[in-house]
Amino acid sequence: xxxxxxxxxxxxxxxxxxxxxxxxxxxxxxxxxxxxxxxxxxxxxxxxxxxxxxxxxxxxxxxxxxxxxxxxxxxxxxxxxxxxxxxxxxxxxxxxxxxxxxxxxxxxxxxxxxxxxxxxxxxxxxxxxxxxxxxxxxxxxxxxxxxxxxxxxxxxxxxxxxxxxxxxxxxxxxxxxxxxxxxxxxxxxxxxxxxxxxxxxxxxxxxxxxxxxxxxxxxxxxxxxxxxxxxxxxxxxxxxxxxxxxxxxxxxxxxxxxxxxxxxxxxxxxxxxxxxxxxxxxxxxxxxxxxxxxxxxxxxxxxxxxxxxxxxxxxxxxxxxxxxxxxxxxxxxxxxxxxxxxxxxxxxxxxxxxxxxxxxxxxxxxxxxxxxxxx
Amino acid sequence: xxxxxxxxxxxxxxxxxxxxxxxxxxxxxxxxxxxxxxxxxxxxxxxxxxxxxxxxxxxxxxxxxxxxxxxxxxxxxxxxxxxxxxxxxxxxxxxxxxxxxxxxxxxxxxxxxxxxxxxxxxxxxxxxxxxxxxxxxxxxxxxxxxxxxxxxxxxxxxxxxxxxxxxxxxxxxxxxxxxxxxxxxxxxxxxxxxxxxxxxxxxxxxxxxxxxxxxxxxxxxxxxxxxxxxxxxxxxxxxxxxxxxxxxxxxxxxxxxxxxxxxxxxxxxxxxxxxxxxxxxxxxxxxxxxxxxxxxxxxxxxxxxxxxxxxxxxxxxxxxxxxxxxxxxxxxxxxxxxxxxxxxxxxxxxxxxxxxxxxxxxxxxxxxxxxxxxx
Numbered sequence: 001x002x003x004x005x006x007x008x009x010x011x012x013x014x015x016x017x018x019x020x021x022x023x024x025x026x027x028x029x030x031x032x033x034x035x036x037x038x039x040x041x042x043x044x045x046x047x048x049x050x051x052x053x054x055x056x057x058x059x060x061x062x063x064x065x066x067x068x069x070x071x072x073x074x075x076x077x078x079x080x081x082x083x084x085x086x087x088x089x090x091x092x093x094x095x096x097x098x099x100x101x102x103x104x105x106x107x108x109x110x111x112x113x114x115x116x117x118x119x120x121x122x123x124x125x126x127x128x129x130x131x132x133x134x135x136x137x138x139x140x141x142x143x144x145x146x147x148x149x150x151x152x153x154x155x156x157x158x159x160x161x162x163x164x165x166x167x168x169x170x171x172x173x174x175x176x177x178x179x180x181x182x183x184x185x186x187x188x189x190x191x192x193x194x195x196x197x198x199x200x201x202x203x204x205x206x207x208x209x210x211x212x213x214x215x216x217x218x219x220x221x222x223x224x225x226x227x228x229x230x231x232x233x234x235x236x237x238x239x240x241x242x243x244x245x246x247x248x249x250x251x252x253x254x255x256x257x258x259x260x261x262x263x264x265x266x267x268x269x270x271x272x273x274x275x276x277x278x279x280x281x282x283x284x285x286x287x288x289x290x291x292x293x294x295x296x297x298x299x300x301x302x303x304x305x306x307x308x309x310x311x312x313x314x315x316x317x318x319x320x321x322x323x324x325x326x327x328x329x330x331x332x333x334x335x336x337x338x339x340x341x342x343x344x345x346x347x348x349x350x351x352x353x354x355x356x357x358x359x360x361x362x363x364x365x366x367x368x369x370x371x372x373x374x375x
Numbered sequence: 376x377x378x379x380x381x382x383x384x385x386x387x388x389x390x391x392x393x394x395x396x397x398x399x400x401x402x403x404x405x406x407x408x409x410x411x412x413x414x415x416x417x418x419x420x421x422x423x424x425x426x427x428x429x430x431x432x433x434x435x436x437x438x439x440x441x442x443x444x445x446x447x448x449x450x451x452x453x454x455x456x457x458x459x460x461x462x463x464x465x466x467x468x469x470x471x472x473x474x475x476x477x478x479x480x481x482x483x484x485x486x487x488x489x490x491x492x493x494x495x496x497x498x499x500x501x502x503x504x505x506x507x508x509x510x511x512x513x514x515x516x517x518x519x520x521x522x523x524x525x526x527x528x529x530x531x532x533x534x535x536x537x538x539x540x541x542x543x544x545x546x547x548x549x550x551x552x553x554x555x556x557x558x559x560x561x562x563x564x565x566x567x568x569x570x571x572x573x574x575x576x577x578x579x580x581x582x583x584x585x586x587x588x589x590x591x592x593x594x595x596x597x598x599x600x601x602x603x604x605x606x607x608x609x610x611x612x613x614x615x616x617x618x619x620x621x622x623x624x625x626x627x628x629x630x631x632x633x634x635x636x637x638x639x640x641x642x643x644x645x646x647x648x649x650x651x652x653x654x655x656x657x658x659x660x661x662x663x664x665x666x667x668x669x670x671x672x673x674x675x676x677x678x679x680x681x682x683x684x685x686x687x688x689x690x691x692x693x694x695x696x697x698x699x700x701x702x703x704x705x706x707x708x709x710x711x712x713x714x715x716x717x718x719x720x721x722x723x724x725x726x727x728x729x730x731x732x733x734x735x736x737x738x739x740x741x742x743x744x745x746x747x748x749x750x
Binding site: 083247286288293294295303307313 | 624
């Protein structure tokens, strides 16, 4: 059997253009503890788009090459060329997660046991017909769970569970989440409901607020509302939330959350302290939907922290039993708690079409595209 | 013996004026484990000024009352009235630390043992002729160490040692410090030299840079220099510093330090990672010399943190043996490593004179006033 792979790659060239293309090559044989998975569904997450498109100017997209092997080129604006210096000249496969059927397996028992199974996968290089992968990176899906159900089995579900684990580990009792109507936000809402954790959802529009309330969210604050500060403060007082996960990154929202948390803590103080309250308040930034600089008005004393939060770093520190328990919970809930919904399914070739790229590059919050490499 | 105390107090009134005045009252008798200390020297730290003067408009200072009991009043600008809401109506004694002679003692052995001794103190209410205080808050000074030597035995020395302890506890190996020519900065410079810790000093003027180099500092970067970014990056690369203490708080300096730390980490990476380096970078803000909003340009990945750092919070978490060891080190070094120098000595009455207040409210970095309540 000589399988021909077709793999989507992103390359920043010396002239500061970004190039997307399909690479064709013969799949190697799996090693003893490896399998070959036929990739049947793989999502376009915001973090995947960051690798695929970088900071390229979507308005400058053009196509060369034939209809079967298009080469898409886009310009990288001068102001962003420093950002991509470290990846220049490297042809990078994309796609962080996916699911499909194991069609070849190495000699080990673990590999042989997966043959014919539908598995979810993490580890990159998923925008391809096939993926050669270690058995340890495969999550066998329960009976009745399809590859489409399992395509997003890693990034959002493990992020949501990692956020909740971090909350417990760092001694907080309730959560705040921004951009809360996103696919990830809806998932966090379901997990918090299951686990009895109070969650303050921050959204930007009345429609998003309605959506979350319809999904049973108890605390939803609209940052576009004139009463946002008062509503957020009331929700923080009601829940006791002192930890926020912020997907927006830029602007003033993170600082505003800390200010409102401190207002709740200060209201409970019996005597004046010029250094503010002792209640520790934390915001973790895990995304950059807002590319503006982040502005802090530090009127919340000295008992606060802000920092980056990344699933990879969380998993590096998590124990193996903890991680296996998280994976098992995800696998059993892929059609319920951890279900993802897709606004559009596209083929690998369509992923290189200018109108389609333009559309997925501008996905609205809550929208998500799915690549189906076998189409 | 009926001692009459004279105590300096700061009050924010209902009309949003700030009032400084001297309160006279008879000292109570010490309890079994208390002593009365005749305060002979007590410094005007920046944090003391924050309590004493708050955000009052120094240009609006005026005096009423007689020459022996002046009452100084200043306006609080409208934009700052929210900041002082929590202390309105409370007559607050000021002065966080000081030193003097124990002139009365309670019945316990610990109290009696201090009688006649020169002690350093922390705990507030030091801008007064006398301080009734627990024996546990007294640090007996070694022979040959005067009250003036011991006046600043707590805030700066314990902050400097707490910063170094935090560095060890959190796994960093070298430090960055801003406003590094300050009294505290010079002390940190001496402690780091003693302990063999590499320290990157950031200052704002060529004169400050010269001062620190004259004091043996190896790495000094001037933020006003055109080459600041390159110089800071080189110093971070040479020292491996991944922890900074920032006294300025506002502006772009904290973010700039994280950017340069990430540049050093990125230069050591062998392959591209769109999430940045795994090297954890931390800035602790411990002061607000720059009252502008804090601006972060988060181009340093996800492995970073920023937060408040306060000596009180550090000490709450420190073990008793650790804290006693820190105090002993300070006591033995008050004339050397932990020596403070004062630009001017004033009496309690002078501390209420408009020209003197105007001068100490505008102390330059590295300047420090000393109150001598017995003058």
